[in-house]
Amino acid sequence: MNTPNLHLYVLAAPLLTAFAVNLLGRVSRTWIGPLVLGALTFSAGGALMTLLHVLREGAFRYTIGNWQPPLGIELVVDPLSALMLLLVSAVALLATSSALKSVAHELPGREHLFFTLYMILIAGLLGLVLTGDAFNLYVLLEITAITTYGLIAMGSGRAALSSFNYIIMGSIGACFYLLGVGYLYILTGTLNMADIAQILPGLDAPAAIATAFAFLMVGLWVKMGLFPLHVWLPNAYSQAPTGAGAMIAPLMTKVTIYLMIRVMFSIFSPDYTFLAHAGIQAGIVWAASLAIMCASGLALAQRNLRRMLTYILVAEVAYMVGGVWLANGTGITGAILHIVNDAMMTLCLFLAAAAIIYRTGSLEFDRLNGLYRRMPVTMAAFTVGAFSMIGVPPTCGFFSKWYLILGAVRAGHPEFVTALLISSLINAVLFFRIIELAYFQPASDLSRSEPQQAGEAPLLMLSPLLLSAVALVAIGLGSGPLIENIIRLAMPPGFAP
Amino acid sequence: MEQLLSEIVAKYNYWIYVVLMMIGFYAMIGKRNLVKKLLGMNIFQTAIILFYVSIGSKRGGGIPIVDKHAAMLHGVDATGVVNPLPHVLMLTAIVVSVSVTGVALAILIRIYRKYDTLEEDEILEKIGR
Incomplete structure (x- = not known):
């Protein structure tokens, strides 16, 4: 099966399901x-074939309903988006x-309600990865956001309040993004990313372009929870x-x-992003460094x-x-x-949780004994x-951290x-504390009195967890070929690993 | 001063957009009542809608519906009609904003049932207890 519409089926399967x-x-x-697993298995398989197709034949663009760009909405399937397509569908399946x-x-x-939102969210994420239209991206961003608000609010305890705070912050982020798109539309008269990228370098309006860039960046930073815009994230995700x-x-964050x-390299050019405003690039790397320290410190508490x-x-x-803003091939x-x-890694740890x-019904540290x-x-x-989170060599966390550090040195x-x-x-401190609690401390009386705690989780939960743990080592050992065959092609023009 | 004033009058719709946006932003960040926060969010989104609609408008521009025969004979005079695309984009944005508001209101009802109040301070106090 090698139809040119395959990536569209990848997107449509979870939506229709x-x-x-x-x-x-x-x-x-x-x-x-069966419905949910079947659709996602189909998506993951289709995404894998799309990736192989792109690697063999190169990137291609796809117009929906044959409305030609720049007026119609187009999907862009290049090595980076095909890789993300596979990642999203595989993680979603597990x-x-x-x-x-x-x-x-x-x-x-309430399972049917939960999985309705869940599947629309996956379809939205797959759409975000594929779209080549700046306004379409906003709509998909809001589709993923609205379904996420609903899913989070289904949690117990404070979940509804956390979800409401997320709505306020998420809307600010999306509105900033929309404003940025508005400025770009005033400047170029088009919403197609490739078209904007062609027109922008010829314009002489540095202040307006900078405003658009700033709005787009800040909007996305709020959405991804970059410290100090992260306040909504821990509550929403943990409840x-x-x-x-x-x-x-x-x-969501990835x-x-x-x-x-995409915004930095497909709408704006690397030259504009890194060189147009002196000090911005270095400033953001500094901000990211501080963000890493502060967030890690908060994790300790x-x-x-x-x-x-x-x-x-x-x-x-x-x-x-920080890695992207290092502005060299190794960092990116x-x-x-x-x-x-x-x-x-996040998938593996959250599945274990x-x-x-x-x-056991609880994740408080004193219940992990x-x-x-x-x-x-x-x-x-x-x-x-x-x-892998610490960065111990055979696991994949080590290799990406190695590249990030090497890029920062260069x-x-x-x-x-x-x-x-x-x-x-x-x-290392955080995780060894948990390993120490769970390995060396004897089980407390409190938890021994509950009979259901004995034993492992059911196979349906255990097998994706084991698969993701194996994948961590496999991706780690396969880092070389992964970079050589896929990421090298996914780099913005002018950068090499 | 006079120059500034004429600048403001000439582009009053953009100034209103900025002012509306700041009002909405203040309500979202500064107010402690959750419904007021939600209203602030709506004002914020309305400001952006005003911004987009302003982009498309032209002095003396008519509605962008043209007579087919006239258009085929003489073509379309782009200066005579407003640009419809930003308006269409805002239709989508209004749909998005309505659905976010709907979800938020539903969540507010759940919060009210649970805590019997919509004041953030009181809710946090109840959680802390």
């Missing part, structure tokens, strides 16, 4: 699992398998239902970073596993923003590689994820190197 899940899920719960169990556990009777958190946390790369992970996520976002390679790696919460004896397989996978940014090293040290 969303409606099927809503209708059939009302009739019988048993429909939901997270869904685990979510099926945890949602049945946490939201009994969402576990099934939703395991998908939203790895994917896709937004991909969008930042947390007493709940999932909250700690969200603060680490905030630090990781700053890794990637590291950032793109880290998008892949961080999505997998979901498995633990399924069995003796977990290695009760859930050895889960904790083994958790350890792999933790090692670009002459010692502060970024320092921040990365300190953050790795803090990660």
Whole structure:
């Protein structure tokens, strides 16, 4: 099967399944699992074939409904977006398998509603990755955001309040992005990214272009939770239902970073982004370094596993923003590689958290005692994820961090190197504290009295967790070919790994 | 001073957009009542809609619906009609803003049922207890 429309089916499968899940899920719960898993398996397979096709034949553009650009909306399938397509659909597939169990556990009777939103969110993320139109991107950004608000609000406890705060911050971010697009439209009269990129260099309006660029960047930074614009993120992600958190946390921030790369290099040119305003590039690397330190410091203060992970996520976002803004090939390679790696590491750790919460009902640190004896397989996978987050060599976290540090050294940014090293040290402290609690401390009486805690999580939760842990090592060992065959082609023109 | 004034009058719609946006921004950040925050968000989005609609308008521009025969004979005089594209974009943005407001209102109802108040301070106090 090698049709030119394949990537569109990748996008359409979860969208159409969303409606099927809503209708059939009302009739019988048993429909939901096969439908959701089937659609996402199809998407992941299609995304893999799209990636192979792009690597063989090169990037291509696709117009929907045969309305020719710049008036029609076009999809852009180049090596970077094909790689992201595969990443999003694969992570979504693994997270869904685990979510099926945890949602049945946490939201009994509301599974069909949960998975309707869930599938629309995945379709929105896939659309964001593919679109080549600046306004279309805004609409898709809001589709993903609105579904995320709904999913987070389904959580228990303070989730509704966290979701409301996310709505306020998310809307500010999206509105800033929309304003930036408005300025670009005034300047160029078009919304097609490639068209804007062609017209912009010939214009003589430095102030207006800079305003547009600033609005676009700040809007996306709010959306991705770059410190200090992160305040909404830890609450929202840690109080969402576990099934939703395991998908939203790895994917939303990574896709937004991909969008930042798109805006920087596909709408504006690398020359404009890095050279037009003296000091901006160095300033952002400094800001990212501070963000890494502060977020890692805040992670130290947390007493709940999932909250700690969200603060680490905030630090990781700053890794990637800093890496891209290092403005050399090595740094950008590291950032793109880290998008892949961080999505997998976050997925692995959140899936482990979901498995633990399924069995013990709590992620407070004082409830983790003796977990290695009760859930050895889960904790083994958790350890792999933790090692990757710290950056221990055979796992993939080491390689992207290596590229980021190398890029920072070449670009002459010692502060970024320092921040990365300190953050790795803090990660080591954080994770060894948990390993110490769960391995050496005997199980407390409190937890022994609950009989359901004994044993591992069900196979539907355990297998994606193990797969993601294996993927961490596999991607780590395959970093060389990955960079050589895919990321090298995905670099903006003029940069090499 | 006079120059500044004429500058403001000439581009009054853009000034209103900036003022509206700041009002909305203040309400979102500064107010402690959750409904007021939501209203601020709506004002913020309305400001952006005004901005976009301003882009498309032209002095003396008519509605962008042209007679087919006249257009085929003489072509379309672009200076005579306003640019419809920003208006169309804003239709989409209005749909987005309505749905965000809907979701937010639904969440506010849940918050009210849970905490019996929509004042942020009181909610945080109840959570802290």
